[in-house]
Amino acid sequence: NAGVTQTPKFRVLKTGQSMTLLCAQDMNHEYMYWYRQDPGMGLRLIHYSVGEGTTAKGEVPDGYNVSRLKKQNFLLGLESAAPSQTSVYFCASTPTSARGNEQFFGPGTRLTVL
Protein backbone atom coordinates (compact mmCIF):
# COMPACT_ATOMS: atom_id res chain seq x y z
CA ASN A 1 0.00 0.00 0.00
CA ALA A 2 1.24 3.46 -0.91
CA GLY A 3 -0.82 5.04 1.89
CA VAL A 4 -1.47 8.73 1.29
CA THR A 5 0.23 10.31 -1.71
CA GLN A 6 0.29 13.92 -2.84
CA THR A 7 0.98 15.46 -6.23
CA PRO A 8 2.99 17.57 -6.92
CA LYS A 9 5.74 17.68 -4.27
CA PHE A 10 6.82 21.22 -5.13
CA ARG A 11 5.28 24.07 -7.09
CA VAL A 12 6.01 27.72 -7.72
CA LEU A 13 3.16 29.94 -8.85
CA LYS A 14 2.83 33.57 -9.75
CA THR A 15 0.18 35.68 -8.04
CA GLY A 16 -3.17 35.13 -9.72
CA GLN A 17 -2.38 31.73 -11.19
CA SER A 18 -4.46 28.71 -10.37
CA MET A 19 -3.56 25.14 -9.54
CA THR A 20 -4.91 21.91 -8.13
CA LEU A 21 -3.25 19.71 -5.54
CA LEU A 22 -4.12 16.04 -5.68
CA CYS A 23 -4.34 13.73 -2.70
CA ALA A 24 -4.88 10.02 -3.15
CA GLN A 25 -5.23 7.24 -0.56
CA ASP A 26 -5.43 3.52 -1.14
CA MET A 27 -6.64 2.52 2.33
CA ASN A 28 -10.37 2.88 1.62
CA HIS A 29 -10.65 5.62 4.21
CA GLU A 30 -13.88 7.57 4.51
CA TYR A 31 -12.55 10.84 5.91
CA MET A 32 -9.99 13.07 4.23
CA TYR A 33 -8.48 16.40 5.21
CA TRP A 34 -6.37 19.24 3.83
CA TYR A 35 -4.08 21.17 6.17
CA ARG A 36 -1.57 23.94 5.72
CA GLN A 37 1.56 24.21 7.81
CA ASP A 38 3.17 27.55 8.48
CA PRO A 39 6.15 28.26 10.73
CA GLY A 40 5.15 28.77 14.34
CA MET A 41 1.50 28.02 13.64
CA GLY A 42 1.31 24.27 13.54
CA LEU A 43 -1.16 22.67 11.15
CA ARG A 44 -4.44 24.36 10.37
CA LEU A 45 -7.40 22.64 8.75
CA ILE A 46 -8.49 24.07 5.39
CA HIS A 47 -11.27 21.74 4.26
CA TYR A 48 -12.31 18.21 4.99
CA SER A 49 -14.57 15.49 3.65
CA VAL A 50 -16.49 12.82 5.55
CA GLY A 51 -17.25 10.77 2.45
CA GLU A 52 -17.41 10.68 -1.31
CA GLY A 53 -19.29 13.68 -2.67
CA THR A 54 -19.14 15.65 0.59
CA THR A 55 -16.92 18.54 1.62
CA ALA A 56 -16.90 21.03 4.48
CA LYS A 57 -14.95 24.09 5.59
CA GLY A 58 -12.28 23.94 8.22
CA GLU A 59 -10.52 26.68 10.14
CA VAL A 60 -8.93 28.55 7.20
CA PRO A 61 -10.99 27.85 4.03
CA ASP A 62 -10.82 31.24 2.30
CA GLY A 63 -9.14 31.17 -1.10
CA TYR A 64 -9.44 27.40 -1.46
CA ASN A 65 -11.94 25.00 -2.95
CA VAL A 66 -12.09 21.22 -2.73
CA SER A 67 -13.77 18.29 -4.39
CA ARG A 68 -14.20 14.62 -3.50
CA LEU A 69 -15.66 13.01 -6.59
CA LYS A 70 -14.07 9.66 -5.84
CA LYS A 71 -13.58 8.14 -2.42
CA GLN A 72 -9.86 7.74 -2.86
CA ASN A 73 -9.14 11.26 -4.10
CA PHE A 74 -9.40 14.67 -2.47
CA LEU A 75 -8.49 17.70 -4.57
CA LEU A 76 -7.52 21.13 -3.26
CA GLY A 77 -7.82 24.04 -5.66
CA LEU A 78 -6.43 27.55 -5.59
CA GLU A 79 -8.36 29.68 -8.06
CA SER A 80 -6.22 32.81 -7.81
CA ALA A 81 -3.06 32.24 -5.82
CA ALA A 82 -1.81 34.88 -3.40
CA PRO A 83 1.56 35.16 -1.63
CA SER A 84 -0.25 34.47 1.68
CA GLN A 85 -0.91 30.97 0.37
CA THR A 86 2.78 30.15 0.34
CA SER A 87 2.88 27.18 2.65
CA VAL A 88 3.35 23.45 2.96
CA TYR A 89 0.12 21.57 2.32
CA PHE A 90 -0.63 18.21 3.87
CA CYS A 91 -3.39 15.79 3.10
CA ALA A 92 -4.56 13.24 5.65
CA SER A 93 -7.10 10.47 5.90
CA THR A 94 -8.74 8.37 8.60
CA PRO A 95 -10.88 5.25 8.33
CA THR A 96 -14.16 6.09 10.03
CA SER A 97 -15.88 8.37 12.46
CA ALA A 98 -14.44 6.56 15.48
CA ARG A 99 -12.65 9.18 17.52
CA GLY A 100 -9.83 6.87 18.46
CA ASN A 101 -8.60 6.58 14.89
CA GLU A 102 -5.42 8.41 14.06
CA GLN A 103 -5.00 10.36 10.85
CA PHE A 104 -2.52 9.20 8.21
CA PHE A 105 -0.59 11.96 6.48
CA GLY A 106 0.87 12.39 3.04
CA PRO A 107 4.40 13.69 2.41
CA GLY A 108 3.29 17.25 1.70
CA THR A 109 3.36 19.77 -1.14
CA ARG A 110 5.56 22.81 -0.81
CA LEU A 111 3.91 25.73 -2.60
CA THR A 112 5.52 29.10 -3.21
CA VAL A 113 3.48 31.99 -4.59
CA LEU A 114 5.55 34.86 -5.95
Added chain:
Amino acid sequence: AQSVAQPEDQVNVAEGNPLTVKCTYSVSGNPYLFWYVQYPNRGLQFLLKYITGDNLVKGSYGFEAEFNKSQTSFHLKKPSALVSDSALYFCAVRDHTGANNLFFGTGTRLTVIP
Protein backbone atom coordinates in the same frame (compact mmCIF):
# COMPACT_ATOMS: atom_id res chain seq x y z
CA ALA B 1 -13.80 24.95 21.89
CA GLN B 2 -10.82 22.67 21.99
CA SER B 3 -7.17 23.57 21.82
CA VAL B 4 -3.71 22.41 22.73
CA ALA B 5 -0.69 24.38 23.83
CA GLN B 6 2.94 23.43 23.48
CA PRO B 7 4.73 25.94 25.67
CA GLU B 8 8.24 25.26 24.38
CA ASP B 9 9.24 26.04 20.81
CA GLN B 10 12.58 24.31 21.27
CA VAL B 11 13.86 21.58 23.57
CA ASN B 12 17.49 20.55 23.68
CA VAL B 13 18.64 17.41 25.42
CA ALA B 14 21.87 15.46 25.52
CA GLU B 15 21.96 12.03 23.95
CA GLY B 16 21.20 9.36 26.52
CA ASN B 17 19.31 11.72 28.82
CA PRO B 18 15.55 11.52 29.37
CA LEU B 19 13.44 13.89 27.33
CA THR B 20 10.08 15.53 27.90
CA VAL B 21 8.02 17.51 25.40
CA LYS B 22 5.14 19.31 27.06
CA CYS B 23 1.52 19.61 25.97
CA THR B 24 -1.54 20.96 27.73
CA TYR B 25 -5.04 20.74 26.38
CA SER B 26 -8.44 22.33 26.69
CA VAL B 27 -11.54 20.41 25.66
CA SER B 28 -15.06 19.90 26.85
CA GLY B 29 -15.82 16.29 27.56
CA ASN B 30 -13.40 13.40 27.38
CA PRO B 31 -10.17 14.23 25.58
CA TYR B 32 -8.77 12.24 22.68
CA LEU B 33 -5.11 13.18 22.48
CA PHE B 34 -2.41 12.40 19.93
CA TRP B 35 1.29 12.91 19.38
CA TYR B 36 2.84 13.13 15.93
CA VAL B 37 6.45 13.52 14.81
CA GLN B 38 7.69 15.26 11.69
CA TYR B 39 11.16 14.63 10.33
CA PRO B 40 12.68 17.18 7.91
CA ASN B 41 10.84 17.41 4.59
CA ARG B 42 8.47 14.62 5.57
CA GLY B 43 4.82 14.28 6.52
CA LEU B 44 3.58 13.71 10.05
CA GLN B 45 3.94 10.27 11.55
CA PHE B 46 1.68 9.01 14.31
CA LEU B 47 3.46 8.22 17.59
CA LEU B 48 0.78 7.46 20.16
CA LYS B 49 -2.67 8.35 21.41
CA TYR B 50 -4.73 8.53 24.57
CA ILE B 51 -8.35 7.50 24.32
CA THR B 52 -9.18 6.02 27.69
CA GLY B 53 -7.67 3.70 30.27
CA ASP B 54 -4.13 3.80 31.61
CA ASN B 55 -2.68 7.24 32.05
CA LEU B 56 0.69 6.08 30.71
CA VAL B 57 0.50 5.39 27.00
CA LYS B 58 3.28 3.64 25.12
CA GLY B 59 3.94 4.33 21.47
CA SER B 60 6.40 3.96 18.64
CA TYR B 61 10.21 4.31 18.83
CA GLY B 62 10.27 3.97 22.62
CA PHE B 63 8.15 7.05 23.27
CA GLU B 64 5.47 7.23 25.92
CA ALA B 65 3.11 9.91 27.15
CA GLU B 66 1.52 10.59 30.48
CA PHE B 67 -2.06 11.77 30.62
CA ASN B 68 -2.86 13.91 33.65
CA LYS B 69 -6.49 14.93 33.88
CA SER B 70 -6.12 17.27 36.86
CA GLN B 71 -3.34 19.21 35.14
CA THR B 72 -4.90 18.82 31.66
CA SER B 73 -1.55 17.72 30.34
CA PHE B 74 -0.29 15.06 27.96
CA HIS B 75 3.50 15.23 28.05
CA LEU B 76 5.61 13.14 25.69
CA LYS B 77 8.54 11.32 27.25
CA LYS B 78 11.41 9.01 26.44
CA PRO B 79 13.83 7.54 28.99
CA SER B 80 16.94 7.84 26.83
CA ALA B 81 17.14 10.24 23.89
CA LEU B 82 18.76 9.36 20.58
CA VAL B 83 20.22 11.78 18.05
CA SER B 84 17.74 10.33 15.56
CA ASP B 85 14.87 11.59 17.76
CA SER B 86 15.68 15.13 16.63
CA ALA B 87 12.52 16.31 14.87
CA LEU B 88 9.43 18.48 15.19
CA TYR B 89 6.78 17.12 17.55
CA PHE B 90 3.09 18.00 17.48
CA CYS B 91 0.44 17.41 20.09
CA ALA B 92 -3.18 17.30 18.88
CA VAL B 93 -6.66 16.97 20.30
CA ARG B 94 -9.68 15.60 18.50
CA ASP B 95 -12.87 17.61 18.36
CA HIS B 96 -16.26 16.28 19.36
CA THR B 97 -18.05 16.85 16.08
CA GLY B 98 -18.69 14.06 13.66
CA ALA B 99 -15.80 15.15 11.47
CA ASN B 100 -13.15 14.00 13.93
CA ASN B 101 -11.01 17.00 13.15
CA LEU B 102 -7.67 17.37 14.88
CA PHE B 103 -6.50 20.62 16.45
CA PHE B 104 -2.74 20.84 16.55
CA GLY B 105 -0.35 22.66 18.80
CA THR B 106 2.31 24.89 17.30
CA GLY B 107 4.97 22.21 17.55
CA THR B 108 8.15 21.71 19.57
CA ARG B 109 11.47 21.23 17.89
CA LEU B 110 13.53 18.64 19.72
CA THR B 111 17.28 18.62 19.25
CA VAL B 112 19.28 15.78 20.74
CA ILE B 113 22.90 16.77 21.16
CA PRO B 114 25.52 14.04 20.67
